[in-house]
Amino acid sequence: MNLINPIYYGKEGIKEINNFIQENKPSKIVFLVDENTHKYCYPQVISGIETTAETEIIEIKPGEENKNLYICIQLWETLTHFKTDRKGLLINIGGGVLTDMGGFVANCYKRGINFINIPTTLLAMVDASIGGKTGVDLGSHKNQIGNFALPRMVIVDPEFILTLPQEQILSGFAEIIKHGLIADEVYWKEIAALKEIKTENLEKLIRTSIEIKKEVVSQDFTETGLRKILNFGHTIGHAVESFFLENKTPVMHGEGVAMGMIVESYISVRKELLSRQEYEEIKEYISSLYPKLAIKEEYFDNILAFMQNDKKNVNNEIKFVLLEKIGKAVYDISVEEELIKEALRTYIEG
Ligand code: GLY
Numbered sequence: 001m002n003l004i005n006p007i008y009y010g011k012e013g014i015k016e017i018n019n020f021i022q023e024n025k026p027s028k029i030v031f032l033v034d035e036n037t038h039k040y041c042y043p044q045v046i047s048g049i050e051t052t053a054e055t056e057i058i059e060i061k062p063g064e065e066n067k068n069l070y071i072c073i074q075l076w077e078t079l080t081h082f083k084t085d086r087k088g089l090l091i092n093i094g095g096g097v098l099t100d101m102g103g104f105v106a107n108c109y110k111r112g113i114n115f116i117n118i119p120t121t122l123l124a125m126v127d128a129s130i131g132g133k134t135g136v137d138l139g140s141h142k143n144q145i146g147n148f149a150l151p152r153m154v155i156v157d158p159e160f161i162l163t164l165p166q167e168q169i170l171s172g173f174a175e176i177i178k179h180g181l182i183a184d185e186v187y188w189k190e191i192a193a194l195k196e197i198k199t200e201n202l203e204k205l206i207r208t209s210i211e212i213k214k215e216v217v218s219q220d221f222t223e224t225g226l227r228k229i230l231n232f233g234h235t236i237g238h239a240v241e242s243f244f245l246e247n248k249t250p251v252m253h254g255e256g257v258a259m260g261m262i263v264e265s266y267i268s269v270r271k272e273l274l275s276r277q278e279y280e281e282i283k284e285y286i287s288s289l290y291p292k293l294a295i296k297e298e299y300f301d302n303i304l305a306f307m308q309n310d311k312k313n314v315n316n317e318i319k320f321v322l323l324e325k326i327g328k329a330v331y332d333i334s335v336e337e338e339l340i341k342e343a344l345r346t347y348i349e350g
Pocket of ligand 1: 127128130131133227230231
């Protein structure tokens with residue numbers, strides 16, 4: 001069984017969609033877009049698609065606050081209204097919010113229809129759209145409801161990055177940094193040599209990051225072991241993101257993960273895994289790119305409450321992915337609350 005979706009790049013991808021359409025003859029093709037991708041990306045995609053099937057477009061609002069079951073219900077109702085049957089094809093064109101939710105909607109609709117992801121943000125290209133995780137948030141709890149479901153293919157067109165605001169690039173870049181830290185020291189050095197993020201450097205990094213993610217996911221699709229390393233920086237990062245989301249001052253996913261990687265690297269040192277020198281190197285590089293998040297000591301208990309709900313926990317113990325060294329992560333490490341608080345305090349003071 002192929003445990004990872006095929007990934008195609010650029011114009012080759014549109015050809016592959018056309019091949020898929022020719023072979024599978026979908027009864028209807030529905031494009032899921034948001035306000036931005038409708039305007040900037042959909043025209044480019046549709047101009048290359050060859051089909052005689054009826055097509056429809058569903059536009060949703062962008063943003064994490066719209067990644068929930070209420071929007072899913074509207075999407076299922078719209079698919080029903082369009083008389084989409086089990087041979088329908090959903091093509092998700094958007095960032096991680098849209099591809100996560102679109103995949104979930106497709107996989108639940110009539111017990112599952114085919115879907116294809118066309119990620120349009122850096123974050124979705126190197127992480128969210130690849131590997132078959134789908135889902136939505138439940139209140140402020142990120143990705144609390146979801147399942148594993150593979151798209152038929154993912155089409156990565158780095159050209160879409162050219163229309164992205166810098167903050168979106170920075171958000172996705174945190175996942176690229178993560179890939180270097182957890183799996184490949186040489187890749188980390190290549191990344192850390194970049195003093196600023198230029199779009200012309202990104203295509204190569206996107207391909208390397210996707211290869212790293214593919215390698216990990218293909219060994220452990222349903223995250224019973226190794227795949228957990230892809231969550232480095234996310235135990236803290238998701239909790240902080242959820243905290244700010246609940247307080248109606250959302251931060252970008254990558255900002256939460258960037259902070260999470262610094263704090264979790266500190267914990268790695270305190271657990272006598274990572275060397276202090278490598279921790280300083282990581283902290284210095286990430287801090288040179290990302291603004292410091294406005295965390296205060298009085299938020300700690302709320303942030304910890306979100307961590308208690310992390311999907312990696314077992315028996316109420318908060319389990320972390322930590323670094324043994326740059327390029328090598330370990331998972332399922334229990335970390336006591338006092339050490340988590342100490343690490344957060346060090347982040348605030350550092
Ligand atoms: N985003 C982490 C994973 O796909 O496992």
